[in-house]
Structures are given as structure tokens and as C-alpha cells.
């Protein structure tokens with residue numbers, strides 16, 4: 001009973017500019033929603049956890065005081081992922097340093113250690129990355145001469161989560 005009426009409406013359809021625009025939006029909007037959903041699904045599958053996204057909390061930012069006249073040192077952060085999906089730390093930036101690179105330290109059976117630069121560090125759901133001089137740290141070149149107690153601003157960048165600002169205080173190595 002409604003079919004004839006619908007046909008009549010279709011025949012009377014006039015493609016004004018506004019209607020075309022609305023029609024395009026109607027197609028584009030679901031597409032955008034679909035790709036966002038897909039991205040969420042990938043993260044969800046990777047961790048095998050509940051559908052919640054990663055949730056990152058950063059604390060305990062520290063920078064070792066460089067030795068006299070030196071600019072090379074290391075920065076450390078504690079990153080807890082209390083969310084339901086894995087994430088990755090992909091880079092660290094700061095206006096207070098000339099360079100910042102993620103590095104992983106490995107201690108060998110002989111007692112000797114080695115360090116290699118890494119492009120990212122995993123942050124599994126439900127786990128905490130506690131950076132240290134014997135695990136993972138951020139190798140930095142500080143711009144200015146620093147003192148114990150100075151506070152430097154950093155930004156941590158992640159594969160899935162938005163960047164997070166974190167402060168790091170200058171401490172004596174080992175502190």
C-alpha cells in the first residue's frame with residue numbers, strides 16, 4: 001500500500017545542490033564511523049582484552065644529572081597502561097633537549113651490558129613499564145647546563161593514545 005506513494009516521491013525528487021550535499025554526507029559519515037570502529041577492533045584483537053582502549057598514566061619522571069660539561073644523559077618515566085588494549089611508546093620529545101632516543105639495555109651472562117636504540121617500546125594492557133638504566137630509558141642530550149632539582153618538560157608519543165605531557169626532575173645518577 002505504501003509502494004505507490006514511495007514511487008511518487010522518488011519521481012518528484014529534485015536534485016538540488018543542498019540535497020546532493022546531504023546525500024554525500026549520509027554516505028561519508030557511516031564510512032568514517034566504520035574506519036574508527038575498525039581501528040578500535042584491531043587494538044582489541046591485539047591484546048585479547050576487553051573492548052576498552054589503552055589508558056596511560058605517567059609518573060616518576062627523572063633525568064640523570066649529566067657529568068661535568070657533558071650533555072649526554074638519560075631520562076626515565078614510569079608508564080602504567082590500565083586500559084583494556086595494548087599501546088606502544090613510539091617517541092619522546094622535549095624543548096629542553098637536542099635529541100631523545102628510546103634505548104633498551106641488556107645485561108649479559110658475563111656481567112657486561114649493552115644498549116641498543118629501539119624504535120618503540122611495548123605497553124601491554126594491565127602492565128607497567130618502569131624505565132631504568134638496566135631496562136629501557138630515553139637517551140637525551142640536554143640543551144642547557146642543569147642542576148639537581150631542575151624540572152624539564154617532556155611529551156610522550158604513543159601509537160594509539162594521544163600524546164601525554166610529563167615533567168622530569170633532574171636527579172643524581174642512581175637517584
Ligand SMILES: [Cu+2]
Nearest residue numbers: 103115137139
Ligand atoms: Cu640508554
